[in-house]
Amino acid sequence: MDKHELRRAGLKATLPRLRILQLLEERAVSHMSAEDVYRALLEAGEDVGLATVYRVLTQFEAAGLVSRHHFEGGHSVFELNQGEHHDHIVCSECGHIVEFIDPIIEERQNRVAEAHGFRLADHALVLHGICTDTKCERRARGR
Amino acid sequence: MDKHELRRAGLKATLPRLRILQLLEERAVSHMSAEDVYRALLEAGEDVGLATVYRVLTQFEAAGLVSRHHFEGGHSVFELNQGEHHDHIVCSECGHIVEFIDPIIEERQNRVAEAHGFRLADHALVLHGICTDTKCERRARGR
DNA sequence: CTAATTGCAAAAGCTTTGCAGCGCA
DNA sequence: TGCGCTGCAAAGCTTTTGCAATTAG
Numbered sequence: 001m002d003k004h005e006l007r008r009a010g011l012k013a014t015l016p017r018l019r020i021l022q023l024l025e026e027r028a029v030s031h032m033s034a035e036d037v038y039r040a041l042l043e044a045g046e047d048v049g050l051a052t053v054y055r056v057l058t059q060f061e062a063a064g065l066v067s068r069h070h071f072e073g074g075h076s077v078f079e080l081n082q083g084e085h086h087d088h089i090v091c092s093e094c095g096h097i098v099e100f101i102d103p104i105i106e107e108r109q110n111r112v113a114e115a116h117g118f119r120l121a122d123h124a125l126v127l128h129g130i131c132t133d134t135k136c137e138r139r140a141r142g143r
Numbered sequence: 144m145d146k147h148e149l150r151r152a153g154l155k156a157t158l159p160r161l162r163i164l165q166l167l168e169e170r171a172v173s174h175m176s177a178e179d180v181y182r183a184l185l186e187a188g189e190d191v192g193l194a195t196v197y198r199v200l201t202q203f204e205a206a207g208l209v210s211r212h213h214f215e216g217g218h219s220v221f222e223l224n225q226g227e228h229h230d231h232i233v234c235s236e237c238g239h240i241v242e243f244i245d246p247i248i249e250e251r252q253n254r255v256a257e258a259h260g261f262r263l264a265d266h267a268l269v270l271h272g273i274c275t276d277t278k279c280e281r282r283a284r285g286r
Numbered sequence: 287c288t289a290a291t292t293g294c295a296a297a298a299g300c301t302t303t304g305c306a307g308c309g310c311a
Numbered sequence: 312t313g314c315g316c317t318g319c320a321a322a323g324c325t326t327t328t329g330c331a332a333t334t335a336g
Contacts, residue, residue, distance in 0.1 A: 049318040098259045105251045116241045118272040129261040192293040
């Protein structure tokens, strides 16, 4: 039950919070902006305010339920914290996002950070490139 | 002469452009936001508009003279393109930035990207961590 | 001289905040 | 019931854009 998850995070189990949590859980690969979440809820007939979406997502982030990424200039995207850590490749052309884990990079990251007197707290790494995937190109055309 | 650099980039050698280019060259480790550049110029007695700073930095980026990074949420920072490519570690606490190159990560990045159907165009990588450096901690306190 | 460039101010995104009313515990 | 939460609207920030005046080549 999602209610418990919210309680555990010290948050009242209100309708907007439940809906937003559900929405993030539904979408397997969910890198949604606040705006995305807002529109999805409106389309689903829910009556929430954009401000609430921002507030809830920020609270979720503080509670460790979601991660916020600043992929491209402008807006943030949110993602449910589930399972293992992973990193991202973002297509500069179409915004397509792919998750990956590379043990060697993971290890080197820590070494590099250590060598420069850093403790890798949140361990975030983002590659920017151009996607040559068919699906991605289709998306790019669709813009 | 900086004038030549601008001409080569197809840009008229105007005073604001020269000043901005000089400013970026002066500061050895220069990760400046548009606002930083603007204020630095004002303090130096130059009479430029913030809009011009943004326009010039964007043109410089297009010309390959500078790189733009979206380190933290909110604002971009600019850096002169000199010498070799490098990546960054950003301290989440104090904003302190360290540059590094790790050949192994470089190589893995390309492999990972390739394996996922991406061509690494701009090759940007940013680590976020907490800096334990003395100099950095001093900075953090100074905030 | 002509086209590019600038400064100012206004506008455009994304995100946060103030506040009165509604809802969970 | 009481405090937390929500929605709306307004404000905040960074960045972009329109336009008349200015300047480089």
